[in-house]
Amino acid sequence: MHDDFDHCYRAVQSRDSRFDGWFVTAVKTTGIYCRPSCPVRLPLARNVCFYPSSAAAQRAGFRACKRCRPDASPGSPEWNVRGDAVARAMRLIADGAVDREGVTGLAARVGYTTRQLERMLQAEVGAGPLALARAQRVQTARVLIETTDMPFSDIAFAAGFASIRQFNDTIRAACDMPPTTLRHRTIHRDRHDSAPGGQALSLRLPVRTPFAYEGVSGHLAAGAVPGCEEVRDGAYRRTLRLPSGYGVVSLTPQPDHVRCTLVLEQVRDLATAIARCRRLLDLDADPEAVITVLDADADLRDVVAKAPGQRIPRTVDEEELAVRAVLGQQVSTKAARAHAGRLVSAYGSPVTDPHGGLTHTFPSTAQLADIDPAHLAMPTARRRSLTTLISALASDELTVNPGCDWEQARRQLLALPGIGPWTAEIVAMRGLGDPDAFPASDLGVRMAAEQLGLATKVRALTAHSARWRPWRSYAVQHLWTTLDHSVNQWPPKETM
Structure with missing residues (x-):
């Protein structure tokens, strides 16, 4: 986008915050670069140039504006x-x-x-x-x-x-x-009194509005795994496995930001922890782009208008999401939580949480490598699917991480026994962040489609979903919000 000077200049003229993160505005006469939404007086066009990122502007010798702080804007969607x-x-x-x-x-x-x-x-x-x-x-x-201090x-x-x-x-x-x-x-x-070694660090995570935080927060709360996740005092809390240690995060959503409180075993993991929290809540999404496409479908327009700015309930660990997707095959949300809770208590690493009830991290693939079948109270076929998945992740036969190829990951998943299109699409949507994933066979999606008078057969629904591309994952989230289900309750009715 930064290559289109006229488009960028018009965005800066309107001081539209929706473009924050898409590009930065550099002023040649002052040596300063700003967000598109910066409230300062707009320089003449001949004195302006645009860069795709803060890093590019810094590399060219420009300094961040002290007023709009472009180096702290949300990442580019x-x-x-x-x-x-x-x-x-x-x-x-x-x-x-x-x-x-x-x-x-x-x-x-x-x-x-x-x-x-x-x-x-x-x-x-x-x-x-x-x-x-x-x-x-x-x-x-x-x-x-x-x-912080x-x-x-x-x-x-x-x-x-x-x-x-x-x-x-x-x-x-x-x-x-x-x-x-x-x-x-x-x-x-x-400011917040903060220090390494187990003390709380409080941050404000910016987000593009509109932000329908009830949908993503309710979904995460409904699937919260005992010991690893909980809802307490209006915040979704969970443990984190990080490169140098563990962390505990508390995320309190607001209409225009998320209050994030982190306790880290090793403070060097801070940047990674923040990135994973932003990924978990899909904070770098561009809601206006999604709304523009989905609102064009008359069958979905009212649903989108009711709660614009939906985010995808994602994950802090792609391998964890893959394991949880298999655990959730053909069972209720409550049963999936119970299955995952047994693994957390048996194989997860213990953590200290003086401010809540979290006890363990979700186990890594290595920790699950020698899993005892006694901890898998499920049908034999699904047990085999889970153990094969864990083995494939451990051997790199299957790669799911922030930098993996989405289509390759789908093919690798579908090659494993017991993993079909639903599981592969859920992993692509919630684990890998593919905005165009579409689990057409999902029961909730089909129930919502029926309520809206849409086709419910997988093939017909998939054909209809073509008009929602490339944002079908967000269409799924909007469809889920129409159901009378715990995933749509925030704060949840029951205390976790």
Whole structure:
């Protein structure tokens, strides 16, 4: 989009916040770059240029605006709706892959050489993987500087900087001021006493509006696995398995943001934890783009108008979602929770949660490798499907992660015994984030379709769904909201 100057300039003229994250506006005369919605006076067109990302603007020598803070805007929804190599790489960078595995590891995950990946990212995003990872570190550091009282040495470590000097130099270059000045400018009432080692860190996660948070929150609450997830005091809470340790997150949705409280065993996992929480609630979606397409179908228009801005209830761990999808085959939500709860208590790693009732993380594939059939109170065929799935994940025969190829993952899933189109589409929709996944055989989808007078046969419903492309996953979420089901209750009627 940043290549279309007239389109971008009109968006900036309207100060439309819906374009935040799609591109940034750089002013040549001041050396500053802003969000499209920045309230400052719009410069003359000849003094403006556009970049696809904060990283590209920083690489070109521009500094972030101190008023609109473009380096803290939501991520571009473009990376969540595409399945190509660049989009997959961007999702992995957001998950911290460069800091953990380096550029070589990132390229290997995407399936290209380092040079090829560098060239593709430069051509489309305007920056290479190292610059993109650096921009993410700056964003994490700025949030911590402005919203917490953490020592700068801890912030540097948490954001992924190699040294205090690198941290100071980078913040000064990106923000045009040292960390101390940046902190003194902060409104103190927005601060939270925070530190590594188990204390709570409170953050505000921005979101594009409209945000129908009841749908995604109710769905996550209805499927909450005992010991691993719960709803308490109006917040959805869960444990996280992170690269360096565990975490406990509490997410309280509001109409225009989500209040996120994190307790991390290792503060270096902060950026990854934030990225996974945003992914869980689908916060980087572009609701206006979805509404435009779905509203064009007269059969769905009233449903969309009733609760615009639906988000997909996703996951913090793609492999966990795949396991839970198999556990949920042909059983009720309550039964699926019970099956998963047994695995969590038997194989999950214990955690400390002084503010709630969480006890374990959801077990990893490695922890489930030697699963005892006694913990699988289900039909033999489904038990075989689950153990085969776990084995395929452990051996990399099946790859589901933020950077995987959606269609390849579908093919790998369908090749496993007992996994059919419903499971594959649920994993693609909720695990991988494919915006066009469509589990046409889902009972809830078919019941909702019948209520709306739509076709209920799989083939006919699939044919009708063509008019919802490329947002069929969001059409599914809208259909689910029409049902009298616990997934549509937020806050839930029962305390978890």
